[in-house]
Amino acid sequence: MQDWDHLFANRSGRMGASEIRELLKLLDQPDMISFAGGIPDPSLFPAEEFKHAFQQLFEKDGHLAALQYSVSEGYLPLREWIAGQMADLGIPCGPDNIMITSGAQQGLDYLGKLFLSAGDTALVGWPTYLGALQAFNAYEPAYERLDPQNNRPVEDFHASAKVSGGAVKFAYCSPDFANPTGETLSLAERQGILDQADQLDIAVIEDAAYQALRYDGEALPPLMALDTQRTGDIEKTRTIYCGSFSKTLSPGMRLGWVCAAKPVIRKLVLIKQAADLNSSTINQMVMTAVAKSCFDSQVAKISGVYKERRDHMLAALERHMPAGISWSRPEGGMFLWLQLPETMDAAELLQRAVSEQNVAFVPGHAFFADGSGRNCLRLNFTSCGPEKIEQGISRLGAMLADRVAKVA
Amino acid sequence: MQDWDHLFANRSGRMGASEIRELLKLLDQPDMISFAGGIPDPSLFPAEEFKHAFQQLFEKDGHLAALQYSVSEGYLPLREWIAGQMADLGIPCGPDNIMITSGAQQGLDYLGKLFLSAGDTALVGWPTYLGALQAFNAYEPAYERLDPQNNRPVEDFHASAKVSGGAVKFAYCSPDFANPTGETLSLAERQGILDQADQLDIAVIEDAAYQALRYDGEALPPLMALDTQRTGDIEKTRTIYCGSFSKTLSPGMRLGWVCAAKPVIRKLVLIKQAADLNSSTINQMVMTAVAKSCFDSQVAKISGVYKERRDHMLAALERHMPAGISWSRPEGGMFLWLQLPETMDAAELLQRAVSEQNVAFVPGHAFFADGSGRNCLRLNFTSCGPEKIEQGISRLGAMLADRVAKVA
Numbered sequence: 001m002q003d004w005d006h007l008f009a010n011r012s013g014r015m016g017a018s019e020i021r022e023l024l025k026l027l028d029q030p031d032m033i034s035f036a037g038g039i040p041d042p043s044l045f046p047a048e049e050f051k052h053a054f055q056q057l058f059e060k061d062g063h064l065a066a067l068q069y070s071v072s073e074g075y076l077p078l079r080e081w082i083a084g085q086m087a088d089l090g091i092p093c094g095p096d097n098i099m100i101t102s103g104a105q106q107g108l109d110y111l112g113k114l115f116l117s118a119g120d121t122a123l124v125g126w127p128t129y130l131g132a133l134q135a136f137n138a139y140e141p142a143y144e145r146l147d148p149q150n151n152r153p154v155e156d157f158h159a160s161a162k163v164s165g166g167a168v169k170f171a172y173c174s175p176d177f178a179n180p181t182g183e184t185l186s187l188a189e190r191q192g193i194l195d196q197a198d199q200l201d202i203a204v205i206e207d208a209a210y211q212a213l214r215y216d217g218e219a220l221p222p223l224m225a226l227d228t229q230r231t232g233d234i235e236k237t238r239t240i241y242c243g244s245f246s247k248t249l250s251p252g253m254r255l256g257w258v259c260a261a262k263p264v265i266r267k268l269v270l271i272k273q274a275a276d277l278n279s280s281t282i283n284q285m286v287m288t289a290v291a292k293s294c295f296d297s298q299v300a301k302i303s304g305v306y307k308e309r310r311d312h313m314l315a316a317l318e319r320h321m322p323a324g325i326s327w328s329r330p331e332g333g334m335f336l337w338l339q340l341p342e343t344m345d346a347a348e349l350l351q352r353a354v355s356e357q358n359v360a361f362v363p364g365h366a367f368f369a370d371g372s373g374r375n376c377l378r379l380n381f382t383s384c385g386p387e388k389i390e391q392g393i394s395r396l397g398a399m400l401a402d403r404v405a406k407v408a
Numbered sequence: 409m410q411d412w413d414h415l416f417a418n419r420s421g422r423m424g425a426s427e428i429r430e431l432l433k434l435l436d437q438p439d440m441i442s443f444a445g446g447i448p449d450p451s452l453f454p455a456e457e458f459k460h461a462f463q464q465l466f467e468k469d470g471h472l473a474a475l476q477y478s479v480s481e482g483y484l485p486l487r488e489w490i491a492g493q494m495a496d497l498g499i500p501c502g503p504d505n506i507m508i509t510s511g512a513q514q515g516l517d518y519l520g521k522l523f524l525s526a527g528d529t530a531l532v533g534w535p536t537y538l539g540a541l542q543a544f545n546a547y548e549p550a551y552e553r554l555d556p557q558n559n560r561p562v563e564d565f566h567a568s569a570k571v572s573g574g575a576v577k578f579a580y581c582s583p584d585f586a587n588p589t590g591e592t593l594s595l596a597e598r599q600g601i602l603d604q605a606d607q608l609d610i611a612v613i614e615d616a617a618y619q620a621l622r623y624d625g626e627a628l629p630p631l632m633a634l635d636t637q638r639t640g641d642i643e644k645t646r647t648i649y650c651g652s653f654s655k656t657l658s659p660g661m662r663l664g665w666v667c668a669a670k671p672v673i674r675k676l677v678l679i680k681q682a683a684d685l686n687s688s689t690i691n692q693m694v695m696t697a698v699a700k701s702c703f704d705s706q707v708a709k710i711s712g713v714y715k716e717r718r719d720h721m722l723a724a725l726e727r728h729m730p731a732g733i734s735w736s737r738p739e740g741g742m743f744l745w746l747q748l749p750e751t752m753d754a755a756e757l758l759q760r761a762v763s764e765q766n767v768a769f770v771p772g773h774a775f776f777a778d779g780s781g782r783n784c785l786r787l788n789f790t791s792c793g794p795e796k797i798e799q800g801i802s803r804l805g806a807m808l809a810d811r812v813a814k815v816a
Binding site: 002004007008009010011012015016037039040042043045047050051054058063064065066067068070077092101102103105106109113114115116117118120131134135136138139169170203236237238246250251252253254261263264267268271273274275276277279280281282283330351380 | 410412415416417418419423424445446447448450451453455458459463466471472473474475476477510511513514517521522524525528531539542543545546547554577578610611643644645646654658659660661664669671672675678679681682683684685686687688689690691704709756
């Protein structure tokens with residue numbers, strides 16, 4: 001056996017297995033009720049539309065181009081369609097402001113690559129999306145807490161970043177139905193983040209993976225729309241928007257996009273050229289057809305179902321959770337966030353939940369850049385139907401009641 | 409307009425536009441004869457097989473799984489099929505030794521990420537695949553020349569690497585019909601590279617993108633097969649094999665693989681989790697069906713056509729090139745490599761060839777880590793038919809005859 005460790009780069013020390021991905025393996029067990037993954041319900045996929053679009057493609061001349069290499073920035077008709085969507089969100093832009101990625105996750109990886117030298121600082125929420133931390137970790141940053149409600153002086157951030165050996169480069173944030181909490185930033189909080197970014201003179205990475213999945217309440221403008229209002233032109237914004245088709249149309253197609261000022265897009269295109277040349281041509285062509293034919297109706301369809309499931313889960317939590325446990329009440333997305341009593345450890349709880357109760361969730365500490373949050377956990381409400389939600393939450397509630405009683 | 413440059417990472421200074429990709433845009437011009445791209449002839453794609461496989465998928469239950477997220481290591485039946493192919497090449501291994509990537513290019517990016525800290529050294533050929541340099545550049549390495557015929561002392565390499573601020577991490581090499589020269593390493597050269605890697609205690613990255621495309625001569629074992637013969641077990645090898653479906657079945661599906669000892673695969677899976685979660689699920693399922701149904705016959709079919717085109721181009725070069733110009737005679741792959749008189753500059757030539765003669769190729773210096781090779785150029789022989797080859801080489805020959813006469 002070769003000794004590989006001495007050949008691996010420094011960054012490899014920061015590469016750990018994702019608890020979420022490892023947990024996905026549990027989904028295969030019979031009777032397991034999993035609230036762990038962040039995955040959409042496959043029975044809701046627009047399968048007929050995809051079938052039809054693949055069929056159509058092979059009946060036209062386009063299928064040879066679909067099987068060939070294509071430009072790194074992405075398929076022009078898809079970028080045009082996305083630019084139209086962005087305009088509807090208050091972000092007027094052209095296809096040259098869009099690059100297609102293999103999911104929003106790839107956007108995060110490439111943005112880490114573009115901005116972060118080892119020792120640079122990224123501002124992230126406490127908690128934040130685990131996959132963003134994993135993507136950025138490869139570029140060896142330091143993290144500082146992004147807190148829109150606490151205006152720490154700019155000089156403090158700069159000083160800390162210098163101590164870490166670099167500079168503050170960006171704030172990362174998911175303003176709508178964030179993974180893992182499901183929470184949404186208020187308008188004031190959004191403006192606060194832009195103010196802070198202006199003062200620090202840094203970029204803002206807006207992760208909009210769940211943006212389309214609003215079930216009630218009033219839609220708020222994306223950070224990038226507010227930034228465009230302030231500056232008057234996408235070319236003057238500091239926000240970089242990462243979108244995804246994974247939560248609306250299909251994650252298995254692996255398609256998302258980055259929308260930003262052209263100098264950023266041009267650099268990202270060079271990164272993509274060097275990293276995987278282009279996202280699957282055929283998938284981009286098919287996604288264009290499917291998005292055009294059913295994006296709005298598909299969003300309406302899944303929003304109806306997911307809203308019901310969220311309501312089921314909220315009602316089940318009310319019924320089954322003991323006192324001392326609180327949770328978020330998200331207006332959209334895929335997740336609820338539970339706070340257990342301070343002394344409890346959700347990771348430890350997961351072991352028992354899986355082995356004794358056949359229920360899975362994701363322990364909260366993985367979402368904290370500082371490893372705190374051990375008494376929190378994330379529940380996904382989109383992948384199980386009402387019966388399983390009732391069953392799973394009831395089992396979890398009984399287990400927690402037992403533990404809370406012991407702790408008290 | 410934001411000033412972005414001060415926010416970009418150090419590595420962004422090493423990200424330049426690919427001349428090859430920029431040249432792809434020229435392909436759209438009418439009457440342009442392009443020997444520039446490294447792309448297969450789309451008219452040879454197994455389009456019927458892909459059509460059938462997509463159709464079949466949507467008629468079975470599998471299509472919902474095809475549209476869903478999947479494991480980062482890749483679709484098991486595809487990894488099993490690839491493991492069988494690797495065994496046929498003299499590399500007995502299991503599916504746990506395989507990770508699916510979005511093309512071999514992604515394998516190179518991830519291997520750069522895994523091995524290279526800024527200042528580490530990679531050994532590469534002079535010339536070597538431009539896309540490998542671009543992938544590795546993101547991790548800010550130094551390059552030293554890998555030359556199987558010149559045994560520079562190990563101490564020299566270590567000393568140079570230290571001066572560059574790191575250690576020697578791997579040798580990168582494409583032993584069969586390498587891009588850009590089309591040349592193949594002899595058995596002695598292959599053993600020499602493994603000897604050198606043993607002495608240096610470094611990894612060997614074997615880029616096998618063109619491996620299946622042999623038109624004549626005798627097949628030689630891949631580096632990894634020789635390494636397996638030496639060590640007796642894939643788990644003891646230092647070679648990492650990057651394969652691709654892009655040159656055989658379809659580049660637009662964006663699928664390739666890495667084959668290596670399990671500790672390397674496990675790290676690569678973590679990198680992939682953090683970078684794009686998984687390669688397109690549906691594409692992996694369809695590629696499995698297509699590979700099983702027609703891989704061998706497809707390789708036989710394209711090899712027949714590409715062999716003829718290579719022969720046409722070689723014959724045309726004999727007819728049209730003036731004295732003082734030499735070229736490689738590859739036994740496979742997609743490229744010929746021309747050496748012009750020392751004083752000539754192929755980049756300058758390209759400008760005239762494109763604007764005056766409607767002929768495109770890739771100037772050689774892009775393939776040299778030190779920027780040398782200005783008197784070399786790469787010709788692709790797979791994407792044009794015999795008539796265009798004759799026309800293009802004749803135009804190029806006339807232009808060169810004119811220039812060589814002036815130089816002399």
